[in-house]
Amino acid sequence: MKSSPSLGVMLWRGLFRRCPHCGDRRAFFAKWFVRRERCAGCGLRWERNYEGFMLGAMAISFITTGGSLLLTMAIGVIASYPDVVLWPVLGSTVAVTLLVGVFGYPISYTLWQAVDLHLRPVAEDDGEDHGRAVVN
Ligand SMILES: [Zn+2]
Numbered sequence: 001m002k003s004s005p006s007l008g009v010m011l012w013r014g015l016f017r018r019c020p021h022c023g024d025r026r027a028f029f030a031k032w033f034v035r036r037e038r039c040a041g042c043g044l045r046w047e048r049n050y051e052g053f054m055l056g057a058m059a060i061s062f063i064t065t066g067g068s069l070l071l072t073m074a075i076g077v078i079a080s081y082p083d084v085v086l087w088p089v090l091g092s093t094v095a096v097t098l099l100v101g102v103f104g105y106p107i108s109y110t111l112w113q114a115v116d117l118h119l120r121p122v123a124e125d126d127g128e129d130h131g132r133a134v135v136n
Contacts, residue, residue, distance in 0.1 A: 004020065005020075010113075017106050019039040019113075022039065026039075033106065048116070056116060057109045058108075064108060068096050069093055076089030
């Protein structure tokens, strides 16, 4: 069975919502928010029989959303210092947070998948190369 690329390559692929393992653009999503059970490219299973997978993805989502919130607020405050324009800064912070939180949702999954694949390399029962023919 083919092993995964380096963590850097997998994170890069995850950042663009691609499958960290094979780099397939369709990866785990049928549409932006609609996920598949397996990667369309390599057949890798979504959660790989791991109960805590969703929790890790939520943590990534929380970090990226919170990070962009702080960054936007900091840029707004620094750009308009010392006369901080409260409402435009608050408005853009809320907008960026919603944008990252909502549209970054699938990306948090592929990013976490990259970390997860690095920590737990692909195993026989992860479904790689078996496609949809496998029935449990
Ligand atoms: Zn794949």
